[in-house]
Amino acid sequence: MHLDLKCSLTGESYPVDQLQNLSAQGKPLLAEYDLDAIKETMTPQAVRARNIRSMWKFWELMPVDSPEEAVSLGEGCTPLLQANRVGPFEPFENLFVKDESFNPTGSFKARGMSAAVTRAKALGVKAIALPSAGNAAGAATYYAARAGLECHLFVPEDTPPANIVESKLGGANIYLVNGLISDCGRLCREACDQFGWFDLSTLKEPFRVEGKKTMGYELAFDLADHFGTETLQLPDVIFYPTGGGTGLIGIWKAFDEVEALGWIGSARPKMVAVQADGCSPIVKAYLEGADSAPLFPNAATCASGLRVPVAVGDFLMLDAIRKSSGTAISVSDQKLMQGTEEICRWQGISACPEGGAVWKAAEQLMSDGWLSPEETIVLFNTGTGLKYNHLFKSDDIPRIDHEGENWMKILEQQS
Ligand SMILES: *Cc1c(COP(=O)(O)O)cnc(C)c1O
Numbered sequence: 001m002h003l004d005l006k007c008s009l010t011g012e013s014y015p016v017d018q019l020q021n022l023s024a025q026g027k028p029l030l031a032e033y034d035l036d037a038i039k040e041t042m043t044p045q046a047v048r049a050r051n052i053r054s055m056w057k058f059w060e061l062m063p064v065d066s067p068e069e070a071v072s073l074g075e076g077c078t079p080l081l082q083a084n085r086v087g088p089f090e091p092f093e094n095l096f097v098k099d100e101s102f103n104p105t106g107s108f109k110a111r112g113m114s115a116a117v118t119r120a121k122a123l124g125v126k127a128i129a130l131p132s133a134g135n136a137a138g139a140a141t142y143y144a145a146r147a148g149l150e151c152h153l154f155v156p157e158d159t160p161p162a163n164i165v166e167s168k169l170g171g172a173n174i175y176l177v178n179g180l181i182s183d184c185g186r187l188c189r190e191a192c193d194q195f196g197w198f199d200l201s202t203l204k205e206p207f208r209v210e211g212k213k214t215m216g217y218e219l220a221f222d223l224a225d226h227f228g229t230e231t232l233q234l235p236d237v238i239f240y241p242t243g244g245g246t247g248l249i250g251i252w253k254a255f256d257e258v259e260a261l262g263w264i265g266s267a268r269p270k271m272v273a274v275q276a277d278g279c280s281p282i283v284k285a286y287l288e289g290a291d292s293a294p295l296f297p298n299a300a301t302c303a304s305g306l307r308v309p310v311a312v313g314d315f316l317m318l319d320a321i322r323k324s325s326g327t328a329i330s331v332s333d334q335k336l337m338q339g340t341e342e343i344c345r346w347q348g349i350s351a352c353p354e355g356g357a358v359w360k361a362a363e364q365l366m367s368d369g370w371l372s373p374e375e376t377i378v379l380f381n382t383g384t385g386l387k388y389n390h391l392f393k394s395d396d397i398p399r400i401d402h403e404g405e406n407w408m409k410i411l412e413q414q415s
Contacts, residue, residue, distance in 0.1 A: 002037060003063065005029045005206055008316055016063075019123050021204050028313055029206040030253065033061055035260045044232055044263055048221070053077055055111055055214035061257060062214075063119045063207050071118045071147045073104035075111050076214050080222035080378070087346045091366055094376040096226075096235070097343070098219065100383060101350050105166065107305075107383030108212065109139035112202065112246060115211030117143040120198050126150060129197040131184030133243065134163040134304040135383050140200060141170035152197055154184035160304055162387040180299060182310055202244045203313045212247040216254025219378060220264060232258070235269050236375040237326075239362050241354035241382055242273040242282055243308035245317040252320040269378075271326035273317060274361040276301030276333060279309055282317055286328035291315055302333050302391055303353035305382060327370065335360045337391065344385060353388055355381030 005014040007023035008030045014020050020029050038060045050057045052067055055076025059067040079102065083095040100108035113136070120128060127150035130140055137153045144151035151172040155164065156179060167174045177184050185201055192199040202208050220232035227233060234255065240248045248271060258264050275283050278300040285293035292314050299309035311317070321328055331339070333353075340356030343349050351359075358379045365371045398414065400407045 001063065001065065002034050002060070004032045006032050008313075017123070019120070019125065019198060020206055021199055022312070026312075028203040028209070028249075028316070031063060031206055031210055033257065035257060039261050042261065044221070044224075055114070055211065055218070058214055058217050061217070061254075062115060062210055064122075069118060069122065070114065071121060071143055072114055073110065073142065073146060075103050075114045075211070076218065078102045078108075078218070080219065080226065081347070081349065082226070083347055088342055088363060089346055091373050092362075092377065093374045095362070096223075096376070096378045097347065097349055097355075097381050098215065098222070098378055099349055099381050100215075101352070101381060101385070105135070105138040105142050106387055107135035107139065107352070108215065108247065108380070109135040109383075110143070111211035111214055112136075112208030113139040113143040113200075113211065116200055116205055116207040117147050117149065119207045120200065120205075121147045121149065125198040127152065127195070127197040128200045129153070129188050129192050130200040130202075131155070131181055131188045132159070132163070133181045133307045134160050135387065136202065137172070137174065138163050138166040138170070138387075141167040141172040144172065145170050150197075152188075152191065154188045154191075156180060156184060156307075160387055161390055163304075181308055182295065202246045203249070203311070209246050209250040209253070211250075213250030213254040213257075215247060215380070216251035217258060219251075220258060223376070232263050234264060234267070235378045237270045237272060237371065237377045239272045239274055239358035239377065239379045241303070241306060241358050241380060242275050242317065242328075243305050244311045245273070245282065245313045247380070247382070248273060248320060249313050249316045252316075252324070268324050269326075271320050271324040272358075272361065272365070273321055273326070273328040274358045275328070275330045276303050276306045276336060276357060277330045278333060279307050280330035281309060281311065282314065282321075283328040283330045285314065285318055286321055291318055293318070301336075303336055303357055305352070305354045306357065327365070329361045329364065331357050331360045331364070339363075340385065340388075343381065349381060350385040351381050352383040352385055353391065354383065355379065
């Protein structure tokens with residue numbers, strides 16, 4: 001295999017042909033590719049010309065020897081949509097939404113699971129297990145089903161019903177835990193030791209981040225396509241809804257890789273980590289100037305993807321935010337719910353609450369003067385709004401009696 005696994009703290013190497021979780025220091029392992037070897041053949045033109053309609057069109061930068069090895073459901077290649085300058089979006093001249101709701105099982109968790117399940121299967125794994133706050137459970141279930149693996153899920157009791165139902169339906173063994181995602185992580189680890197399952201917790205195995213990094217490659221192509229340029233382009237600012245931070249770390253890694261391939265220069269977007277007020281360990285650590293983020297007590301937010309009180313990749317996220325001259329900001333649940341509705345009704349994009357959060361953070365930083373109107377800004381809408389029906393009221397919809405006489409009056413009152 002054309003890659004090495006290195007401890008993200010010490011740089012120490014680990015064999016790639018064996019199953020790996022954390023390094024001896026308890027830190028994530030990251031894949032390092034022989035970029036010189038692929039530089040000649042893997043050009044942007046070559047990638048553009050491929051007829052692979054998934055993130056596996058970047059297969060040389062992924063843990064496979066050929067694209068046929070991938071356990072794929074067509075993940076990635078999601079649209080980058082420019083926001084209409086209407087309503088609250090009016091001030092933004094170059095605002096884009098990378099709409100990850102298009103992925104299999106409706107969230108960008110598909111990218112990570114496709115890569116991780118591909119590698120686990122190749123190494124002979126029969127059963128995977130993970131803790132999840134929601135979308136990871138659904139994605140793991142369907143990639144495991146596709147690969148013929150057993151799947152065990154530990155989820156907090158307050159996980160969105162849609163995620164629980166889809167996992168059950170997809171044949172996973174799902175366990176409801178009366179605790180937080182961090183408690184689920186502990187139970188999962190103990191069960192893996194006991195039963196010999198492979199722990200697919202994010203950043204505790206090396207390849208979910210490899211799947212999510214493909215969002216960084218795609219952005220460079222998407223923007224070049226939008227602006228009609230041959231050379232790849234990155235935005236000025238990226239807003240990322242941050243839970244475990246896998247995507248943020250992955251996208252940052254992707255930029256270094258494609259710079260080494262000569263696809264882009266040394267300029268980088270400012271990386272903005274967005275969290276919810278009720279669970280903002282990374283924002284707190286960033287504001288305090290710390291380089292790690294301890295457990296955030298009593299974590300609570302309706303944006304389940306952001307309900308991650310402690311993250312093993314904390315130091316990597318904080319490093320990326322600072323090196324990029326970015327920032328970290330949190331928004332209230334009330335704000336992020338309002339933001340979700342605004343994206344839905346002004347842009348026609350099915351937003352998840354995490355997407356609502358990044359939009360409200362961008363609006364806030366624009367009114368603070370941290371952003372300027374002409375900057376190219378990308379918001380990640382990381383999943384479909386359909387998974388969050390339980391959060392939105394629909395009991396104020398007018399009812400019509402089909403045998404009644406005055407139903408037209410109801411319409412008149414509405415308009
Ligand atoms: C998991 C998840 C996130 C957080 O992603 P990380 O890369 O782990 O930080 C954000 N939004 C949604 C919808 C998610 O499912």
